[in-house]
Amino acid sequence: MTQKVVVVGAGVVGAACAFHAALAGMDVTVVDRGPVGGGTTSRGEGNVLLSDKQPGPELDLARLSRALWDEAAGELGPDTLEFEPKGGLVVASTAEGLAALRALAVRQEAAGVRAEPVDRVHDLEPHLAPGIPGGVHYPQDAQVQPVLAAAALLRAAVRHGARFHTGEVAAAVTGEDGGITGVRTAAGDLLPADAVVNAAGTWGGEVGRRLGAPVEVLPRRGFVLVTEPLPPLVRHKVYSADYVANVASSDAGLETSCVVEGTRGGTVLIGASRERVGFDTTMNPAVVTRLAAQACRLFPFLREVHMIRAYRGFRPYCPDHLPVVGPDPRVPGVVHACGHEGAGIGLAPGTGALVTAHLLGRPWRGADPAAHTGLLPDRFLTLGGASR
Structure with missing residues (x-):
């Protein structure tokens, strides 16, 4: 039966x-x-x-x-999903952060992930801020709508x-x-x-x-910012190395770590924030301001770009x-x-x-x-x- x-x-x-x-x-x-x-x-x-x-x-x-x-x-067809195997680039702002990031990449490689150390991050993302010491390229990272x-x-x-x-x-x-x-x-x-x-x-x-x-x-509130449509200036999903630590954190307070990526429609998405506030849907301008500032430090051209909206939702997490x-x-x-x-x-x-x-x-x-x-x-x- x-x-x-x-x-x-x-x-x-x-x-x-x-x-x-x-x-x-x-x-x-x-x-x-x-x-x-x-x-x-x-x-x-x-x-x-x-x-x-x-x-x-x-x-x-x-x-x-x-x-x-x-x-x-x-x-089903990649267009029906807006599936984009664009790859990810994780960057570190300090030598210490880069060492920790690459140590993680070694463990991930041992578990079957493709992870490629990158010294010249601007070869992959020309519009990144100067002075970034390096990162790791993850060619298997992707995106869907x-x-x-x-x-x-x-x-x-x-x-x-x-x-x-x-x-x-x-x-x-x-x-x-x-x-x-x-x-x-x-x-x-x-x-x-x-x-x-x-x-x-x-x-x-x-x-x-x-x-x-x-x-x-339990719910964990997060905000995402959306820019006006732009030419394709961000090639990969790009985020700072502290994002990994924030994902695994149990801190009840506000945490933000920069994630920037382009979409097929030309907009740029900026995240990510995490905070435990129950099901409170209140718009928090301070979170929006912090995310925007972090994104502009990573990609300075964003300082001249208009944000058209910000949305928020709840991530369901277990302890x-x-x-x-x-x-x-x-x-x-x-x-x-x-x-x-x-x-x-x-x-x-x-x-x-x-x-x-x-x-x-x-x-x-x-x-x-x-x-x-x-x-x-x-x-x-x-x-x-x-x-x-």
Whole structure:
């Protein structure tokens, strides 16, 4: 009998889960209270990065995802995703910072990442500020347009038989053994399911609670600035070496580190900030000012460029800064796929393939559950079965 799967969340991670599950022959329903890609996905830059990850479970998932983004571009067409394998350039402002950056690159290379030390950074990015001592080029780094990518993956899932249902999941429906038999929406609709995938992004913690399997997924607010359209002056995704440290930081205060990249439409995106303020959506001019100043120090030509808008959103993170991907032992049939923080877009295809492998009980498209045990939700559980 065909396995019925309900995917909660129509962002890029949920769309990737639906795509892979439908491709594997499952009966898939995607449910979301809003439009496709309307949540955290619409607030992202489209990062597909290996360069910012330490060796370990997240980098392993990122390497799988990077290969699957290539496959998706081939199957769906690169233009439908605005997939750009542009590469990344990480630069250091001091000799000490450069030494630390290159030490990380050596460890990443040992884990299978292509990392190329660069002394003459202006050969790659002529408009960088003078005096930068060096950096590391990561040719595998890439970019997609997040909402287009989510929509393309979900359309492909629908072509393979998936359905989209608008609604808010209110509760799980379980059988006598406590296992999932479906979900009920706030409007009272019953969606039968053998398995439910929690791909609700920033709201993954709340959805997990409604399913009887809470996980600690918390919001971290971030801002991105957008310039007026320009000629192609920034060739790669360029960021300062302290970005890697900020990604892994648990500091509750404001952290900013410069990330600059061009888009196919000519605009330049400037990030990134991180702060733990709950779900406060307040515009903070001080954050915008700081990000703009850091970007101008990295690329002085930006001082003469107009900013046309700034947007903000919430990155869903777990306390150990790793996503939670896999079946929850407390409620048979619940599979989590959330907590990716700012890396969800890049990690989406690998997450979708890994979730599908868990559902199948065997490897799928290069994803082997036995190779990704560090992402399982049981790492958060106490002996009593409650989430920490």
